[in-house]
Amino acid sequence: xxxxxxxxxxxxxxxxxxxxxxxxxxxxxxxxxxxxxxxxxxxxxxxxxxxxxxxxxxxxxxxxxxxxxxxxxxxxxxxxxxxxxxxxxxxxxxxxxxxxxxxxxxxxxxxxxxxxxxxxxxxxxxxxxxxxxxxxxxxxxxxxxxxxxxxxxxxxxxxxxxxxxxxxxxxxxxxxxxxxxxxxxxxxxxxxxxxxxxxxxxxxxxxxxxxxx
Numbered sequence: 179x180x181x182x183x184x185x186x187x188x189x190x191x192x193x194x195x196x197x198x199x200x201x202x203x204x205x206x207x208x209x210x211x212x213x214x215x216x217x218x219x220x221x222x223x224x225x226x227x228x229x230x231x232x233x234x235x236x237x238x239x240x241x242x243x244x245x246x247x248x249x250x251x252x253x254x255x256x257x258x259x260x261x262x263x264x265x266x267x268x269x270x271x272x273x274x275x276x277x278x279x280x281x282x283x284x285x286x287x288x289x290x291x292x293x294x295x296x297x298x299x300x301x302x303x304x305x306x307x308x309x310x311x312x313x314x315x316x317x318x319x320x321x322x323x324x325x326x327x328x329x330x331x332x333x334x335x336x337x338x339x340x341x342x343x344x345x346x347x348x349x350x351x352x353x354x355x356x357x358x359x360x361x362x363x364x365x366x367x368x369x370x371x372x373x374x375x376x377x378x379x380x381x382x383x384x385x386x387x388x389x390x391x
Contacts, residue, residue: 180238180260182207182357184245185253185332186268187310187325189279191346192246195268197367198350199243202359208244217296223248224302227309234259247283247306254335264357266342267332272322283307284315 182204186192196207206212213219219237226232227248232255238244245266249256253265286303310328313320333343342356349366 180234180241180244180256180263182243182245183249183253183256183260183263183265184243184268185250185265185336186245186344187250187275187279187328188247188283189275190268190270192250192268193369194346194367195245195266195344195353196243197369198346198353199245201362201364201367202354202357204243204357206241206243208238208241208249209246210248213248213299213302214296217299220296220298220302224298224305226252227302227305232259248302251306251309253332257336257340263340264342265332265336265340266344266353266356267329267336268344268346269329270345272325275325276318276322279321280315280318284321 182199184192184195186195188210192209193211196209199205199207213223222233222237232252234256244250244256245268257263257265283303284307286300307315311317311321311324313324315321315324329343333341342352344352344356346366346368350361354361
């Protein structure tokens with residue numbers, strides 16, 4: 179049963195949040211990378227995106243948390259399905275977010291096929307991006323506006339007592355306080371920067387520097 183729902187869009191530190199939640203005992207945590215281990219989920223996510231009823235219990239059986247796309251797109255449905263779950267909205271500077279997203283997940287959404295995905299994966303990601311920004315994510319102003327709108331809507335729709343607006347650079351303290359758990363002795367995980375994403379998916383030319391996933 180999900181105890182934590184991540185509402186943050188991709189490239190806001192969701193991989194680091196996944197690792198942090200698992201260290202805190204919310205293990206395992208669902209993330210887009212899980213789709214590669216469960217390619218049968220692709221059809222389920224595409225159906226949910228088309229408005230068909232979701233079997234959340236079946237989809238998340240065994241998971242204690244879910245962050246990143248595609249789950250974060252449906253945070254409102256998940257809130258209703260798991261009324262005791264807390265919601266974490268990962269955020270970052272919109273301009274920095276766009277620079278990172280445009281050279282990583284948006285390129286995947288454009289069907290550039292930088293790696294060998296499971297059947298239907300690219301179509302699933304492309305549909306997510308079109309719903310997120312109908313004008314097209316290559317339109318910088320429109321994509322940033324969509325990102326800011328998503329973050330604003332989450333804060334409007336999630337009750338304050340259930341919501342943490344969070345930047346992964348803030349580390350353990352606010353996250354642990356919100357979840358009511360002790361701060362671990364280990365360092366906060368810093369995973370899936372832009373270069374790591376490139377290396378894993380073989381996307382060239384995105385540039386160096388730390389950009390959380």
